[in-house]
Amino acid sequence: MATAVQKITLSSSRDIPFNKLVLSQSNVRRVKAGVSIDDLAASIARRGLIQSLHVRPVLDAEGQETGMFEVPAGGRRYRALELLVKQKRLTKAAPVPCVVGDANSDVTIDEVSLVENMDRAPLHPLDQFRAFHAMREKGMTEEAIAAALFVTPQIVKQRLRLVSVSPALLDIYAEDRMTLEQLMAFTVSDDHARQEQVWEAISHSWSKEPHQIRRMLTETTVRASDKRALFVGVDAYEAAGGCIVRDLFQDDDGGWLQDSVLLDRLVSEKLKTVADQIAEEGWKWIEVALSFPYGHVHGLRRLTGTTVDLTDEERATREALREEYDRLEAEYSEADELPDEIDQRLGEIEQALDAFETRPVNYDPADFGIAGAFVSVDADGALSIDRGYVRAEDERPVDAEGGETQDDVIDPETGEIQSPAIQRAVITIGGKPTESEDDADDSIKPLPERLVIELTAHRTLALRNALAENPHVAMTMLLHKLLSDTFIHTNPTGCLEANVRHTFFSAQSEELKDSPSAKAVNDRHERWGDHVPADDQALWDWLTDLDDGTRMELLALCVSYGVNALFER
Structure with a gap:
């Protein structure tokens, strides 16, 4: 035989004058949280009391009803009504919708207060977005929605920004397969197809951080903090028809410029x-x-x-x-x-x-x-x-003494060096220069090449021996060669075959030149460049008069340009 299911009886509801209500000392809510009492009072004044109070009759010592009712559930609503009474916006005897519980029930008043607060489920952000969206579709502005719901306009803007997210991703979020932070990351782009493509790419990955979603959605855009955007100016970019997308949920340095071609x-x-x-x-x-x-x-x-x-x-x-x-x-x-x-x-x-x-x-x-x-x-x-x-290649020609030729003519309009107006003709035969018949007998005949090689070989050995016996001259000669290569570039190379191969970085980030080391190297180069004479003979004289400490500092500077710790395949 089937057992009959016991039917429950719901508590009755009725209107009770406010001055017949008292706040129960068994109300579990002690810590202030959520909407303030002032805002709740303003909401009740605007919309009325949407949710009834739960009350129980107050009994005397003999267990008889006193005509008063205590409020174990709905304490914040009670305080809001109390504030409205103090403000003379509600009469003391105004009827309040109440659900009246049994004073002799087996369920304690503490349990009622606790469960009334625990069973309350906060509104899902997606439901809040849809409600905001519906209100805006009916003609309300973002500021009006914020004022009506006692929230900041920024909260309304953030929730309404979710309209840019693909409906398919909203459904995934509603099924708790995506966090709110991840969903908000998708608002940096309005391209639903790209949003779904990005989610498909990362949904099965171990890394689904919001910053990764933003990076993937904005990889073809340019940040407003990029030096190109700063150089042109965001206002000029927008005036030219460019579009900017901003992230309302976190600091985005001004957003992202969508049209990189226009910006370039x-x-x-x-x-x-x-x-x-x-x-x-x-x-x-x-x-x-x-x-x-x-x-x-x-x-x-x-x-x-x-x-x-x-x-x-x-x-x-x-x-x-x-x-x-x-x-x-x-x-x-x-x-x-x-x-x-x-x-x-x-x-x-x-x-x-x-x-x-x-x-x-x-x-x-x-x-x-x-x-x-x-x-x-x-x-x-x-x-x-x-x-x-x-x-x-633009340096002016120099004569035998190292000075500029006096025959150079500067065009006053272009500023470019022109060839001398009168040049001595050079006649060539078979690709070799020839001498005129008048000067043939008076000219000095060149020495045979073999003899020149032998004589210069003896001179080279003599110079090597003299240089090895005089370290001060050797240091001067080495510094002259290195400083000429480092600062002057056009001086005669001389007979010393010594050099430091200056190492350059062919493909490096543009931030390299702004590093502390690069700035220090450049500053040191410019500081010494202001002192190094540009004339070859003057450089010899200047080096000869320098003290040993300064000479060693110059040597360290020139040698440093040959350091190469770069790893390249």
């Missing part, structure tokens, strides 16, 4: 405009690139110009900035953290002071026709212009 075109156009302006200064060549590899100026001679002094007005401005900087630092020296506006101002002052340190340089107008400049973009997106480099 804007960079090229801006660099070309700058190059045209620099070419008007009269340089022979301008070389333009987004960035140049480390050591790209090897083999070039850098012109020594004259730095333009600060004007009286510029000096006054610089001193005023320094005083303001020192005053702000002293004023906020005890502060744990600088206010945003002060921190921003200090940064602006530092940039302005740095600008005073980078002074323009004046060059000899006669050198413009043989030299050029490099135009590129620094790692921080700033324009970089390096002027005054002379290629070996």
Whole structure:
């Protein structure tokens, strides 16, 4: 015989005047959490009491009902109603919907309060998104939705951003096969097909971190913090029709620029405009690139110009900035953290002071026709212009004494060196130069080649012996050769066959030139380059007068360029 299933009886509900309700001391909620009482009161004032209170009759010592009711479940709602009464927005005797429990029930009042809070399930973020989306579809703005639900507009924007995620991925998230952090990572792209492709690629992988999802979705885009974007400017990129995608869920450094082809075109156009302006200064060549590899100026001679002094007005401005900087630092020296506006101002002052340190340089107008400049973009997106480099093939010819020939003529319009107006004709027969009949009898006949080799062999041995017996001269000769190779490049090579093979890095990241070591090497090279004489004889005299410590420092500098610890297959 089947056992009859015992039927349950639900508690009755009725309206009870608010002044007949008291908060139960058995309510388990002690710690404040969730929506504040003020916000809950505002919500009740706007929408009414959506959820009834659970109450039980208060009994006297004899077990008789007193007409009062205690509230074991719904304490926050009770306090919100109490606040509305204090604000005169609700009467003391206003009826409150209540579910009345049995005062003699076997279920304790503590259990009712505990279970009422434990059985409550928070709203799923996807359901919240769909509700926000439905409200916006009905004409509500993001700000209106935020105001109605007492949340920040940023929360509404974040939830509504989920509309860019593929419905297939939303279903996967609803089935708890994807975390909320992973789902939010997909919002950096609007391409549903690409989103699904990325999830398919990583869903069976051990690594499904949100940063990996963002990286895969943005691998064909350019970060707004990229030096190309900083150089062109995000506003200029957007004005040209470019699109930017931003991540509302975490710091994205300004987002991602979607059209890399457009960005590269804007960079090229801006660099070309700058190059045209620099070419008007009269340089022979301008070389333009987004960035140049480390050591790209090897083999070039850098012109020594004259730095333009600060004007009286510029000096006054610089001193005023320094005083303001020192005053702000002293004023906020005890502060744990600088206010945003002060921190921003200090940064602006530092940039302005740095600008005073980078002074323009004046060059000899006669050198413009043989030299050029490099135009590129620094790692921080700033324009970089390096002027005054002379290629070996553009160097002016030198005479026997090492000075420039006096027959060079500079075109006043182009600045280029022209050939002398009158040149002595050179007649060749069979590819060899011939002498004129008038000078044939008076010219010095060359020695036979065999005799020249024997004589110079004796001279070489004599020089070797003399050099080995005089270390000071040997050091001078070695330094002369190494410094000529390192700084001058065009000096006569002389008879000493000694060199340090300068090692360069053919394919390295553009950040290499900004490393501390690279900057130290370049600074040291430029510092010594300002002192090394460009004339061959002057270099001999300068080296002869140097003390031994300085000579050893120069030797270390030249030898350092031959260090090669690079690993390459």
